[in-house]
Structure formats: C-alpha cells, structure tokens
Amino acid sequence: MYKKRSHLTLSFIAILLSFLVASIVMILSGISPKGFFVSLIRTMTGMNLQAIGKEGFFNARYFGEFIQITLPIILTGLSVGFAFRTGLFNIGAEGQVIIGSFGAVAVGILFKLPLVLHVPLAIMAAMLLGALWGWIPGILKAKFGVHEVVITIMMNYMALYLGNFLIKALPGSDNQKTVTLHASSLLHSDFLRKLTGNSRLHWGFIAVILAIIVYHFILEKTTFGYELRAVGHNRDAAEYAGIKVPSRIAYSMAIAGAFAGLAGAMLSLGTFDYGRVLSTFENYGFDGIAVALLGGNSALGIFFSGLLFGGLKSSQTLMQASGIPLEIAMIVSALIILFVAMSYGIDKVLDALGSRREKKHESH
Numbered sequence: 615m616y617k618k619r620s621h622l623t624l625s626f627i628a629i630l631l632s633f634l635v636a637s638i639v640m641i642l643s644g645i646s647p648k649g650f651f652v653s654l655i656r657t658m659t660g661m662n663l664q665a666i667g668k669e670g671f672f673n674a675r676y677f678g679e680f681i682q683i684t685l686p687i688i689l690t691g692l693s694v695g696f697a698f699r700t701g702l703f704n705i706g707a708e709g710q711v712i713i714g715s716f717g718a719v720a721v722g723i724l725f726k727l728p729l730v731l732h733v734p735l736a737i738m739a740a741m742l743l744g745a746l747w748g749w750i751p752g753i754l755k756a757k758f759g760v761h762e763v764v765i766t767i768m769m770n771y772m773a774l775y776l777g778n779f780l781i782k783a784l785p786g787s788d789n790q791k792t793v794t795l796h797a798s799s800l801l802h803s804d805f806l807r808k809l810t811g812n813s814r815l816h817w818g819f820i821a822v823i824l825a826i827i828v829y830h831f832i833l834e835k836t837t838f839g840y841e842l843r844a845v846g847h848n849r850d851a852a853e854y855a856g857i858k859v860p861s862r863i864a865y866s867m868a869i870a871g872a873f874a875g876l877a878g879a880m881l882s883l884g885t886f887d888y889g890r891v892l893s894t895f896e897n898y899g900f901d902g903i904a905v906a907l908l909g910g911n912s913a914l915g916i917f918f919s920g921l922l923f924g925g926l927k928s929s930q931t932l933m934q935a936s937g938i939p940l941e942i943a944m945i946v947s948a949l950i951i952l953f954v955a956m957s958y959g960i961d962k963v964l965d966a967l968g969s970r971r972e973k974k975h976e977s978h
Contacts, residue, residue, distance in 0.1 A: 621910035621912075621915070621957075622910070622915070624954075624957040624960060624961060625908050625909070625910065625915070625919070625954065625957075627953070627960055627964075628908070628950055628953035628954045628956075628957065628960070629908075629922070629950060629953075631949070631953045631960075632946050632949035632950045632952075632953055633651075633946065635949050636650070636942060636945055636946045636949060637650075639942075639945060640938075640942060645937070645938055645939075645942070649933070649936035649937065649938050650933060650936075650938050650942060652664055652936070653929045653932040653933045653935075653936055653938065654925055654926070654929045654933075656673075656676055656929075656932060657676050657679075657680050657925055657928050657929035657932055658677070658680055658921070658925040658929070659676075659677060660672050660673050660674050660675070660676045660677035673811060674809065674810045674811040674813070675810055675811030675812060675813045676813075676932075677810060677813075678806070678807075678809075678810025678811065678813025678814065678815035679810075679813045679814060679815070679928055680924060680925060680928045680929075681815055681819060681924075682813065682814045682815050682816060682818075682884065682885055683885075683924050683927055683928040684920055684921055684923075684924025684925070684927075684928070685818050685819060685822050685877075685880045685884070685924075686711065686877035686878075686880045686881055686885075686898050687877075687898060687901050687902065687905060687920045687923055687924050687927070688822055688825075688826070688905070688916060688917060688920030688921075688924070689822060689825060689873050689874065689876050689877035689880065689902075690707045690708075690711060690873070690874055690877050690898050690899050690901060690902025690905070691901075691902045691905030691906045691909060691916040691919065691920050692825055692826065692829050692873040692902075692906075692913070692916055693707045693710065693748075693870045693871065693873035693874040693877070693899075693902055694707055694870070694899075694902040694903050694905070694906040695829070695902075695905075695906035695909065695911040695912075695916050696829060696833070696866065696869055696870045696873060696911075697762075697866060697867060697870040698906055698911045699833055699842070699843055699846060699911050700842040700843060700845060700846040700862070700863075700866040701845060701846025701847065701849070702752075702755070702762050702846065702863065702866055702867060702870075703762060703763050703766075704748065704762065704766060704867060704870045704871075704874075705762075705763050705766045705767055705770075705899070705900075705903065706747070706748065706751060706762075706765075706766025706767070706769050706770055706773075706871075706874075706899070707870070707871075707873075707874040707877075707898070707899030707900075707902045707903075708770045708773070708874075708895050708896075708897070708898060708899025708900060709747055709766070709769045709770035709771075709772065709773030709774070709899070710744040710747045710748055710773070710870075710871040710874035710875055710878070710899070711744070711874050711875070711877045711878040711881070711896075711898050711899055712773040712774060712777040712878065712892065713743045713744060713746075713747045713773045713776075713777060713875065713878065714740035714741065714743050714744035714747075714871075714874060714875025714876065714877065714878030714879060715740065715777070715878030715879065715881050715882045715889065716743065716777045716780050716781060716878070716889065717736075717739035717740040717741075717742065717743035717744075717875065717878070717879075718736045718737065718739060718740040718799075718878060718879040718882040718883050719781065719784070719792055719795065719882045719888070719889030720739065720780075720784065721735050721736040721739045721799060722736050722795030722796055722799035722800070722882065722883065723784050723785065723786075723792060723793060723795055723796070723889075724784070724785075725796070725799075726796055726798070727798060727799075728798060729798045732796065732798040732799040733798070733799060733800070733801065733883070735799075736799045736879060736882075736883055737821065737876065737879045737883070740875045740876060740878050740879035740882070741872040741875045741876050741879070742872070742875070743875055744871040744872050744873070744874045744875015744876065744878060745868040745869070745871045745872040745875060746868070746871070747769060747773060747871050747874075747875070748867040748868050748869070748870050748871020748872070748874070749864055749867060749868035749871065750765070750769065751765040751766050751769060751867055752863050752864035752865070752866065752867025752868060753860075753863075753864045755863055755864075755867070756859070756860035756861070756863040756864050757860060762867065770895070770899070774892060774894075774895065777892070778891045778892060781889045781890070781891050782891060784889065787889070787891075789891060790890070790891055791888045791889060791890050791891060792888050792889035792890075793888065794887050794888050795882070795883070795887050795888060795889075799883060800816075800883050800884070800887055801816040801817045801818045801880075801883045801884040802816050802817075802884070802887065803815070803816055803817050814884070814885055816880075816883075816884035816885075817884075818879075818880045818883070818884040821876060821879075821880070822880070825873060825876060826913045826914075826916070826917055827913075829873070829913045829916075830912075830913035830914075832869070833913075838865075841857045841862055842862050842865070842866050844857060845857060845859050845862045845863065845866075846866075874899065874902070877898060881898075901923055901927070901947075904919075904923060904947060904950065904951050905919045905920045905923050906919075907951060907954050907955075908922070908923075908950060908951075908954050922950075923947060926943045926946055926947055927943070929943065930943050
C-alpha cells in the first residue's frame with residue numbers, strides 16, 4: 615500500500631542522489647570526487663580530513679567564512695519559503711535584497727548615531743524597503759490579478775538599475791562603490807574575527823536566528839499566519855470564511871520582502887562596510903528558491919538546506935585550489951533542485967521497490 619514519505623526523508627535522498635550523480639560526472643571527467651568532499655567538509659567544519667593529527671587539521675577561518683556566506687542565503691530561503699507557504703511564488707527576492715541593501719547603506723552613510731540606535735535603524739530600513747519592494751507585486755496581485763512571477767521578475771531588473779543609481783547618488787560615491795559606512799552602523803565584531811581566525815563572521819547571525827524563530831512563530835503559532843496559509847491553500851474558501859484575501863496576499867509578499875531586505879543588510883553591514891554598484895545579479899534570491907524547495911518551506915528545513923547551499927557556495931575557492939572546476943558545485947546545486955522536483959517519482963519508485971521486497975519475502 616502506498617504511503618507517502620516525509621519531506622525530510624525525500625530531501626535527504628535527493629541530496630544523496632545529487633552527490634552520487636555528481637561523483638559519476640567527476641569520475642568520467644577524470645576528477646577525483648574525494649577532493650570535492652574533503653573541500654566541502656573543510657569549508658563547513660574547518661577540519662582538514664587530509665591532515666588528521668597534524669598541525670593544520672583545524673582552521674576556524676573556513677568555518678567563520680562559511681557562516682557569513684550562508685546568512686543571506688538562509689534569509690532569502692525564508693523569503694521564498696514564506697511566500698510558498700501562502701500560495702505565492704516570490705521570485706523577486708533578488709531585487710528585494712538589492713533594495714534592502716541600499717536602505718542599510720543609506721542609513722549607514724547619511725546618519726551618525728550611537729551604536730545601539732544606528733545598527734537597528736539600518737536593519738529596519740533594509741527590511742522596510744525590502745517589504746515595500748515585496749508589497750508592490752502583492753498589491754498588484756491582490757487588486758488587479760497581475761501574476762506575482764511576472765511582476766517580481768520585472769522588479770528584479772528595476773531594483774538592479776535603480777539601486778545602482780541611488781548608490782552612486784550617495785555623498786562620496788563613485789562608479790564602483792560608496793564611501794565606508796559609519797562604524798556605528800556595522801555588524802562587524804573584533805571578538806568574532808579573532809575567534810574565527812580573522813574571518814568576516816559578524817553579529818548578523820543573531821538576526822538570522824531571530825528571523826527563523828519569527829518565521830516559524832508567524833506561520834505556525836498565530837491566527838494571522840493561519841489566515842495567510844488558508845488563503846494559499848484555497849482562496850475562495852478563505853474568502854467565504856471571512857478572511858480578507860487581498861490584504862493577506864499583500865501582507866504575505868511584504869513579509870517575504872522584509873526577510874530578503876534583511877539579507878541585504880547582512881551583506882552591506884556585515885560582509886562589506888560599503889555599498890556596491892552591481893554589474894549583474896549575485897543570485898542570492900535565486901539560491902533562496904532552491905533552499906526553500908529543499909527545506910520544504912519549514913523554518914528548520916530552510917535553516918539546514920541553507921547551510922548546505924552555503925557550504926557549496928563557500929567551498930568553491932578550496933575546490934578550485936584542489937583542481938576541481940567551479941562548475942561542479944553548481945552541478946550539485948542543480949541536481950539537488952532536480953531531484954527535489956522529482957520527489958514524488960522517487961517516492962513512488964521506493965514504494966514499488968518496497969512492495970517487491972515484501973512479495974519476495976512472503977513467497978519464501
């Protein structure tokens with residue numbers, strides 16, 4: 615009898631299959647898969663499995679860099695996942711990151727405040743601008759039926775060019791970047807740098823932990839979250855039950871945008887200390903789609919899938935040093951998405967194999 619497996623089980627199988635196929639590709643290309651896995655583990659833990667018992671076995675800097683690279687990926691995963699849970703597809707997280715980043719940069723340059731006020735104000739500016747950039751497609755969807763995928767794709771490009779224009783308009787900016795933000799607005803930490811071998815790890819990880827908790831609390835523990843999910847499951851039934859469907863659609867996209875805007879703050883206030891003029895997308899928003907899909911749109915699932923995709927992204931330098939092409943990590947990421955999309959088919963295949971084993975057992 616068919617019994618659907620949990621998303622966690624299917625995600626784990628998807629990861630294993632993606633690593634297996636990628637290993638086959640590497641072997642056929644004359645590349646040893648060992649270097650890939652050693653580089654990935656070293657990036658995510660700081661431990662060099664090829665130097666066990668030797669002096670260079672552990673390097674905290676790799677771990678610190680891995681965490682700071684992962685933070686915005688987890689947040690864009692939360693952004694896309696929140697919209698998914700409410701029946702919407704927020705493909706505009708990339709643009710929301712860019713606009714949110716500008717908000718943090720503008721506050722960091724234009725204001726000079728005490729640390730206890732400056733950092734929260736910069737973060738709030740990023741989240742509010744990200745929420746605004748998400749609310750616009752939400753209200754267009756709610757009021758006029760414009761599909762959110764179409765409008766968010768368009769707004770990604772609007773964010774890229776508008777963001778660059780606004781960044782260059784800030785005092786002291788040139789065609790590549792802004793002046794350095796006031797130190798009171800930054801998430802940098804000398805303590806965390808020393809603790810992790812002079813990595814760029816910053817206090818933003820606290821904001822990410824809080825964001826994960828807020829995500830779970832809103833969707834699972836509040837009436838408002840129930841209404842958002844009800845609208846996503848069945849809009850007509852939700853409206854019949856008295857839920858204000860248009861406002862819930864707009865709120866959902868705004869909250870999703872706020873998570874992505876916070877990711878922009880992590881980049882401007884944590885990873886860098888200046889605003890950047892971007893020549894193209896950095897794909898944080900698109901990574902968020904993969905993270906949300908693999909994590910099953912749950913808070914904990916997005917956290918762990920974000921760690922995996924962050925590890926794949928941050929380990930690319932080590933992989934290249936080991937003679938492994940940059941494209942291998944991209945192939946693994948793409949395979950994970952492919953196998954997650956095939957999860958129903960994988961589930962049916964496993965069920966058929968299980969039934970066959972049971973019949974053989976019964977026949978004996």
